[in-house]
Amino acid sequence: MGFALTASDYAQWIARAYQKIHENGDYITSLDAATGDGDHWINLNMGFEKLVSIKDALASKSLFEAFKSISMTMMSVIGGSGGVLYGSAYMEAAKAVKDLEVLDSAALCNVLAAMLDGIMKRGKSQPGMKTMIDALNPAVECYKDCIARGESEAQTLKLVKKAAEEGALSTKDMEAVRGRAYYQADRGVGHLDPGAITMFYQIETLMDYIADKMQDEA
């Protein structure tokens, strides 16, 4: 039997994602100082800190309500462009789980695809523009491939994580098309995109959380 995630699982993952993001503050801010406004980590960290503070309330909701609540929280706490992009991701995720009580592997893949779709649509952006999409998109593509070829869930989790990491690292050679980095002489080439790295952290901690849960239940 495969995994089945509830809102309570998502709430527990939030604590893990927050920890990962929180402890990499200096690193992310140093990446951002090279290409951006320098406030990406501060804002995202603040967003996750707030989510952690409401995690018990999230755990008791349906997936639909939990994702909606995460969306509204991210928008208002993170603010600016990042807030509304994450907000749009979770709003699309909410729509994708409207009638679901739990997420199995196929449903989780749909959720990630819906989040990707939400971010691309809201930001009018595509893969290859040196953004968080470049971590999420390869993860979604990889997830779909794994399902199509009948990969085991345990292996799928590992491969999706790896795809997200490779995607995030690939931003180093990309030219920025959006934001402040676009206006630098080198268009940010040679620097990792901080938004792609923090997106990778979230995918990484989610895949690890599910793997641990499966092991605990085995």
Place this chain on the structure above:
Amino acid sequence: MKKIINNPNDVVSECLKGIELAHPELKYTPELEVISRRNPSPGKVGIVSGGGSGHEPAHAGYVGKGMLDAAVAGNMFSSPSPDRIIAGIQEASGGAGVLLVIKNYSGDIMNFEMAAEMAEMEDIQVKHVIVRDDVAVPDSTYSTGRRGIAGTVFVHKIAGAKAESGGTLDQVQAVAQKTCDNLRSMAMAMSPCTLPAVGKPGFSLGDDEIEIGMGIHGEPGVARTTIKPAKEIAQILLDKILDDYDFGGSEVALMVNGLGGTPLMELYILNNEVGQLLAAKGIKVYKTLVGNYMTAIEMTGCSLTLLKLDDELKALLDAPCDTPALKI
């Protein structure tokens, strides 16, 4: 940094509370950072604008009869989030729909569009116009396409007048769009501005240096040069506007806008030069606004805005309005 503030994190809310105290006809919604009319004219189309703070009197200063029904403030130079914008839409909604006036910055567009989608789920009809009046650069740090700057105030005025006169949402949107289409601005900066939470200037300019075409958040312009006489500054800014759009033989509304740190005396000196240049080109100035209408904290510098007028726009421009920052 020397500023009359308390905690840098409180500057937006404390500024808006100060506005509410000074103008009892306006209402402040705490946390959501909305300034709205206490007694909007019943049954009319609502007009909502907003954006990052630091551009005062924009946008809260334009709330009142004949202009905006609600203004939504983001943090300093940062778009308000959709929950705040929805609150503004709800305050402004009188059942006839709501028009959003958005300046063309990526963050503003994403947040206002998301808010519009969510308001429509609550059965409030929402339309929007996007202001792109700055002719300086084709794309910028925070925008795809031209930036929206001081000309936005004319859009507030004209959309507000049309709504006050009983126009439908479609009619208000159409005349706001016509205003956007006939609107051009160009700016120049002489010294930088300091975000309260940052504490030091966002860029630097030499003692005798100015930047032509700089944006209202300090985004790069088109050229740095040495400071010049008012006559030449007027010529440079106006040439760029007139090269971009044919105002020949028409009547215009003119705004000589200060960026926050430039004395009115200098703005009037600039207006004197602009007036002569326009007269020489056969462009008739129908109405002039001189003052700090769309600022960049304490930046020194100015922008010029021209709006080409027809009879409809003239009548709407002349219609009465009563707001903290503009009374006609």
